Amino acid sequence: MSEPSARPWDGARGVARVGTSRVSLGIDRIRCDGRGYCAELLPEMIRLDDWGYPIVSSERVPDHLLDHARRAVAACPLLAIRLAADGRSR
Amino acid sequence: MSLTPLLDGPDLREGAEPAARHLARLGPSLLSGPELIDALDQSDLRGRGGAGFPVGRKWRSVAGRQGPRALIANGAEGEPLSFKDRLLMQARPHLVLDGAVLAAGAVGAEQIVLYIGREHSAAADAMLHALAERPATERARIRISRAPVAYVSGEETAAVQFVNRGVALPMSVPPRPFEAGVGGRPTLVQNVESLAAAALIARRGGAWYRSSGTLLVTVTGAVARPGVVETPLGTPVAEVVERAGGHPGSVQALLLGGYFGGWVAADEAWDLPLHPERLRGTGHALGCGVVAPLPADRCGVAETARIVSYLAGQSAGQCGPCVFGLGAIAETLRRIAVGRSRPDDLARLDRWSAELPGRGACRHPDGGAGLVRSALGVFADDFAHHLARRGCAAARPLTAGVA
Numbered sequence: 203m204s205e206p207s208a209r210p211w212d213g214a215r216g217v218a219r220v221g222t223s224r225v226s227l228g229i230d231r232i233r234c235d236g237r238g239y240c241a242e243l244l245p246e247m248i249r250l251d252d253w254g255y256p257i258v259s260s261e262r263v264p265d266h267l268l269d270h271a272r273r274a275v276a277a278c279p280l281l282a283i284r285l286a287a288d289g290r291s292r
Numbered sequence: 293m294s295l296t297p298l299l300d301g302p303d304l305r306e307g308a309e310p311a312a313r314h315l316a317r318l319g320p321s322l323l324s325g326p327e328l329i330d331a332l333d334q335s336d337l338r339g340r341g342g343a344g345f346p347v348g349r350k351w352r353s354v355a356g357r358q359g360p361r362a363l364i365a366n367g368a369e370g371e372p373l374s375f376k377d378r379l380l381m382q383a384r385p386h387l388v389l390d391g392a393v394l395a396a397g398a399v400g401a402e403q404i405v406l407y408i409g410r411e412h413s414a415a416a417d418a419m420l421h422a423l424a425e426r427p428a429t430e431r432a433r434i435r436i437s438r439a440p441v442a443y444v445s446g447e448e449t450a451a452v453q454f455v456n457r458g459v460a461l462p463m464s465v466p467p468r469p470f471e472a473g474v475g476g477r478p479t480l481v482q483n484v485e486s487l488a489a490a491a492l493i494a495r496r497g498g499a500w501y502r503s504s505g506t507l508l509v510t511v512t513g514a515v516a517r518p519g520v521v522e523t524p525l526g527t528p529v530a531e532v533v534e535r536a537g538g539h540p541g542s543v544q545a546l547l548l549g550g551y552f553g554g555w556v557a558a559d560e561a562w563d564l565p566l567h568p569e570r571l572r573g574t575g576h577a578l579g580c581g582v583v584a585p586l587p588a589d590r591c592g593v594a595e596t597a598r599i600v601s602y603l604a605g606q607s608a609g610q611c612g613p614c615v616f617g618l619g620a621i622a623e624t625l626r627r628i629a630v631g632r633s634r635p636d637d638l639a640r641l642d643r644w645s646a647e648l649p650g651r652g653a654c655r656h657p658d659g660g661a662g663l664v665r666s667a668l669g670v671f672a673d674d675f676a677h678h679l680a681r682r683g684c685a686a687a688r689p690l691t692a693g694v695a
Contacts, residue, residue: 231464231612231651231652232464232610233464234612235612236612251617252620253612253616253620255612255613255651257647257651
């Protein structure tokens with residue numbers, strides 16, 4: 203699990219927009235407990251509401267953010283976030 | 293042909309129509325299996341539980357799966373303003389059973405569960421008695437399950453989970469019931485009115501339904517004779533309100549579609565067609581078919597606060613955005629309604645209700661948020677009044693000028 207405070211990629215993100223993957227982010231809302239790691243790791247696509255629960259972009263994950271998205275998925279202590287093929291996530 | 297095919301037959305006050313009379317009146321089904329699914333596609337029948345999903349497509353999604361399948365006939369009817377499902381089960385149980393058996397045959401379901409709201413005793417009794425009149429081969433496949441009294445009990449994953457393990461709480465999707473439902477089997481969850489309509493389509497065809505189909509509408513609120521009205525698809529809202537005895541006094545707004553629906557200003561509402569697709573085209577939703585004029589002496593803000601408070605209390609409590617978001621919206625509405633608003637309350641309501649949809653395992657938060665958004669538009673003046681005057685105006689007649 204990666205530390206949310208360690209973000210070596212800060213500053214280098216959102217620059218190169220080359221392509222778009224076929225996956226999007228989905229949250230299992232029953233599992234999600236609002237820990238907030240995902241929004242720390244992928245702020246381009248995830249922000250938190252007033253109670254700390256994620257508001258996730260429904261767009262496909264751009265290629266240049268895929269690694270970060272995978273890290274956000276891996277970091278969730280509740281395994282509540284996933285990358286899924288189009289139409290298979292909410 | 294009759295204008296009320298769903299509720300035709302003996303006087304409704306006589307109770308359930310017996311099997312022999314039902315069969316003599318309607319005759320046997322002519323279509324079944326894939327032919328019936330084709331006819332459903334042609335009919336453009338939409339689910340009558342609230343979501344309005346095309347019924348033919350839903351059946352096809354289950355029919356195309358492998359292995360044993362199941363069917364839940366959904367008569368939970370947890371919406372407090374809706375009475376049409378229980379009336380249908382009480383009065384025409386065999387039409388519902390016909391639909392369930394036809395659906396099971398068409399999608400390949402061996403097992404049929406009649407899922408009936410625990411508070412709907414008369415409906416459950418009627419279905420139980422009707423079941424006793426059916427052939428033994430049918431009876432062996434059908435059982436009755438009583439849905440707990442809660443708004444979310446009728447949500448399709450909640451129905452599945454109740455049948456599976458006695459807990460009527462929505463589940464995360466995927467898998468959806470058509471993929472894995474009762475006992476892990478692909479399961480069709482279909483509202484009882486939809487099933488009854490399918491049983492008529494099996495006799496009269498898809499083209500007949502498209503031109504002459506009807507729906508059951510619960511007309512309640514400020515009308516002289518609240519009740520269930522069967523009416524042709526596309527009937528204007530004003531006409532069903534007239535058939536319920538009309539509204540005494542003036543009406544500023546109507547609730548369309550139940551607690552999951554939305555407020556519509558009366559001027560706009562009267563001409564709206566009660567038709568799933570055409571109504572959607574106007575930006576409104578038929579939902580489960582509730583039409584409720586707001587009594588002239590009630591305040592739209594207070595009424596919305598009451599409904600959203602109910603919905604917040606009915607959250608299954610599983611998903612953070614629903615628990616906290618709906619809860620906070622309800623609290624804010626109550627505070628505004630009693631004239632104790634805080635600065636930025638309106639902006640918060642606007643933002644929270646925009647952020648909620650799509651952020652629960654089920655659509656419960658979406659429903660509450662949609663209702664609030666419609667209220668912010670339709671009752672904009674009333675919100676302004678409450679926010680500015682800070683006095684309790686809950687009893688202020690909606691139609692009165694500035695007091």
